[in-house]
Amino acid sequence: MITIERLTKRYDDDVVVDDVSLEIAEGAIVAVVGASGSGKTTLLRMINRMVEPTSGRVLIAGEDTRATAPHLLRRSIGYAIQGHGLFPHRTIAENVATTPKLLGWDKARIEARVDELLSLFGLEPAIYGPRRPHQLSGGQQQRVGVARALAAFPRVLLMDEPFGALDPIVRAKAQADLRAIQRKLGVTVVLVTHDMDEATSLADRIAIMERGRLVQEATPVEVLTHPATQFAADMFGADERPFRLLSLKSVADLTQPGEAGGEPIAADADRREALAALLWSGRAAAPVTGAGGERLGIVTLARLVEAAAAKAR
Amino acid sequence: MTPGAIERSALRLDRVGATLAALGVGGLALGPFVSARPNRIVDGVPHGLFEALPPSLAAFVALVAAAAALVALSQAPPVLRAFAGAAALACLTLALGQAPRHLTAPGDIYARVAPGWGYWLAGFASTLLIADALTRLRFRPLARLAALVIAGLAAAAAIGSGALDDLSIMKEYAIRATSFWAEARTHLALALGSVAAALAIGAPLGVAVHRVTAARGPTLAVLTVVQTIPSIALFGLLIAPLAWLARTIPGAAEIGIAGVGAAPAFVALTLYALLPVVGSVVSGLGAAPPPAIDAARGAGMTDWQVLAQIEAPLGAPTFLSGLRVVTVQNIGLTTIAALVGGGGFGTFVFQGVGQTAIDLVLLGAVPTVALSFVAAVVLDAASESAGAHA
Ligand SMILES: Nc1ncnc2c1ncn2[C@@H]1O[C@H](COP(=O)(O)OP(=O)(O)OP(=O)(O)O)[C@@H](O)[C@H]1O
Ligand SMILES: [Mg+2]
Numbered sequence: 001m002i003t004i005e006r007l008t009k010r011y012d013d014d015v016v017v018d019d020v021s022l023e024i025a026e027g028a029i030v031a032v033v034g035a036s037g038s039g040k041t042t043l044l045r046m047i048n049r050m051v052e053p054t055s056g057r058v059l060i061a062g063e064d065t066r067a068t069a070p071h072l073l074r075r076s077i078g079y080a081i082q083g084h085g086l087f088p089h090r091t092i093a094e095n096v097a098t099t100p101k102l103l104g105w106d107k108a109r110i111e112a113r114v115d116e117l118l119s120l121f122g123l124e125p126a127i128y129g130p131r132r133p134h135q136l137s138g139g140q141q142q143r144v145g146v147a148r149a150l151a152a153f154p155r156v157l158l159m160d161e162p163f164g165a166l167d168p169i170v171r172a173k174a175q176a177d178l179r180a181i182q183r184k185l186g187v188t189v190v191l192v193t194h195d196m197d198e199a200t201s202l203a204d205r206i207a208i209m210e211r212g213r214l215v216q217e218a219t220p221v222e223v224l225t226h227p228a229t230q231f232a233a234d235m236f237g238a239d240e241r242p243f244r245l246l247s248l249k250s251v252a253d254l255t256q257p258g259e260a261g262g263e264p265i266a267a268d269a270d271r272r273e274a275l276a277a278l279l280w281s282g283r284a285a286a287p288v289t290g291a292g293g294e295r296l297g298i299v300t301l302a303r304l305v306e307a308a309a310a311k312a313r
Numbered sequence: 314m315t316p317g318a319i320e321r322s323a324l325r326l327d328r329v330g331a332t333l334a335a336l337g338v339g340g341l342a343l344g345p346f347v348s349a350r351p352n353r354i355v356d357g358v359p360h361g362l363f364e365a366l367p368p369s370l371a372a373f374v375a376l377v378a379a380a381a382a383l384v385a386l387s388q389a390p391p392v393l394r395a396f397a398g399a400a401a402l403a404c405l406t407l408a409l410g411q412a413p414r415h416l417t418a419p420g421d422i423y424a425r426v427a428p429g430w431g432y433w434l435a436g437f438a439s440t441l442l443i444a445d446a447l448t449r450l451r452f453r454p455l456a457r458l459a460a461l462v463i464a465g466l467a468a469a470a471a472i473g474s475g476a477l478d479d480l481s482i483m484k485e486y487a488i489r490a491t492s493f494w495a496e497a498r499t500h501l502a503l504a505l506g507s508v509a510a511a512l513a514i515g516a517p518l519g520v521a522v523h524r525v526t527a528a529r530g531p532t533l534a535v536l537t538v539v540q541t542i543p544s545i546a547l548f549g550l551l552i553a554p555l556a557w558l559a560r561t562i563p564g565a566a567e568i569g570i571a572g573v574g575a576a577p578a579f580v581a582l583t584l585y586a587l588l589p590v591v592g593s594v595v596s597g598l599g600a601a602p603p604p605a606i607d608a609a610r611g612a613g614m615t616d617w618q619v620l621a622q623i624e625a626p627l628g629a630p631t632f633l634s635g636l637r638v639v640t641v642q643n644i645g646l647t648t649i650a651a652l653v654g655g656g657g658f659g660t661f662v663f664q665g666v667g668q669t670a671i672d673l674v675l676l677g678a679v680p681t682v683a684l685s686f687v688a689a690v691v692l693d694a695a696s697e698s699a700g701a702h703a
């Protein structure tokens with residue numbers, strides 16, 4: 001859906017993004033990770049032409065982005081940044097209405113869309129719509145920033161460390177919301193992040209940048225088990241890797257027949273949670289229950305440990 | 314609460330109020346309330362409060378001043394403090410109007426009675442007491458404008474009633490009533506017209522150098538140089554080129570361009586206003602948070618839309634407070650325009666200096682100060698209401 005072809009950005013003699021090519025499927029979430037200064041933001045901003053590439057091109061739905069004037073292009077692409085960038089002199093409703101207003105939607109349609117989005121993000125429109133950004137918590141401001149980016153039904157949503165400033169609990173909630181909303185709207189998301197948990201848990205694919213170059217682009221499991229470079233391996237932390245791998249799948253397909261006592265584990269719980277539950281309660285196995293609470297079998301510590309090994313995929 | 318704490322809180326003095334009380338009471342007790350002269354140019358003879366006024370009136374003034382001082386000293390609520398200041402100021406000023414009748418023989422048209430520094434000090438302290446109280450009341454911009462209108466009406470009523478007609482400054486006014494209002498119009502036209510011209514040139518220039526960062530340094534440097542030329546020199550410097558223009562360009566003289574008069578004054582005042590106008594446009598437009606500008610561009614705004622919808626409204630308070638400084642500055646500087654024949658209240662000031670007639674100087678200076686004050690309050694209110702979102 002987004003095709004990035006041999007994209008390069010140079011500032012004087014500095015090659016900041018170096019010959020990057022990348023295909024992003026319709027409706028996918030791609031996380032762009034890499035060290036500070038590796039060119040993630042620059043790559044992202046070349047997609048909506050906030051930064052003009054030195055060479056190469058970007059196609060969205062087969063159409064060259066250079067065929068459209070930059071400001072018109074940006075009205076069809078959502079853009080959410082760290083620190084939300086809300087307009088302090090405008091109300092929350094006016095902030096969310098920014099792009100629809102630029103597109104000349106009529107008042108009733110804008111109002112309906114603003115109400116719909118605020119509700120979707122758990123902000124009661126009648127209460128929060130008339131407020132100013134400074135009257136909201138950091139987490140609420142960030143949600144409004146994403147709602148604003150989604151207001152005009154963009155085909156693509158670009159996000160640059162959108163959750164970077166949030167505390168871990170609020171961030172986890174924001175990530176879950178994003179996942180649910182993205183599934184509902186089917187929008188293609190390119191997400192720049194420093195948070196490897198965020199990348200592995202949210203993204204369908206992870207793109208790793210190293211000094212301007214794209215060194216690997218693959219599924220989270222593949223990136224974890226077969227990192228393309230030493231840097232890619234280090235990034236996920238040797239002591240964290242097995243647990244990250246476990247967190248990517250549910251216990252459902254590790255379930256085997258048998259009997260075990262104690263607190264049951266839901267079949268759709270991820271394997272890392274299951275391992276933690278077994279370790280914490282000192283059991284070698286736990287019963288697994290389905291969505292309706294029915295017994296499906298058991299999951300054993302041995303199977304979980306086996307699944308945590310790199311070869312196990 | 315312990316007895317000691319009660320005692321301390323009762324004894325606690327208001328720091329600002331104590332200073333003002335000392336200033337006002339000290340001025341009245343030690344300084345001359347008026348200075349009286351047999352005619353307008355000889356030296357004055359100082360008269361204290363009790364010499365200047367009939368005993369009963371003097372005692373009344375002293376009583377009111379003492380009461381206001383006590384209110385200022387105490388922890389009284391701001392409303393009461395404002396009321397005390399206003400009562401003291403009104404009482405001092407109306408009593409001042411009675412001094413000439415007490416001091417001069419009936420029918421003596423040459424004698425002049427002017428306020429002495431005792432009156433000025435006490436009046437100043439009362440005004441500050443009001444201003445301080447109004448600040449503590451945290452009036453909204455609209456309420457401040459209303460307070461200004463009430464003060465203006467009170468001053469107009471005091472002057473219009475004739476209660477002050479025997480004072481020297483009013484006698485000078487009576488002789489020049491027609492030219493006073495003509496000079497007032499000239500003064501306003503020069504001061505506000507030059508600010509408007511500076512806005513017409515400086516606002517687009519400010520927007521341009523905000524956009525073209527490379528041009529910002531040089532432009533501001535040139536304007537700073539203009540700003541540092543002493544005003545009298547700048548007025549003088551303009552005489553020659555404007556006289557040359559008037560001579561060489563046909564029709565230039567007909568539209569009022571001349572080496573002396575309003576033209577060089579207008580040009581010089583405009584040049585002086587240019588730096589602060591451009592500066593406040595630039596710093597106003599720079600006040601918007603960078604992430605908001607980034608988000609605005611990302612949402613699909615054109616550069617002009619970002620300017621009009623984000624940068625301009627967010628910069629308005631900074632810009633308006635800059636405009637306040639410029640306006641107050643130009644109202645004052647316009648006084649100097651009289652030196653090159655530009656007119657305005659400066660005419661009275663320089664005539665007064667020439668004739669060593671201090672009353673005439675005051676006739677030019679007092680309205681200038683009043684105008685500056687009005688402009689400051691109005692533009693301050695505008696700046697604050699533009700920033701109400703923050
Ligand atoms: N306008 C610019 N002019 C010159 N150099 C720039 C410019 N913008 C970015 N750079 C340089 O390009 C490099 C990549 O910057 P970029 O912002 O894309 O990195 P990043 O991966 O997003 O880093 P971070 O994780 O810290 O946000 C950096 O070395 C930066 O200094
Ligand atoms: Mg970045």
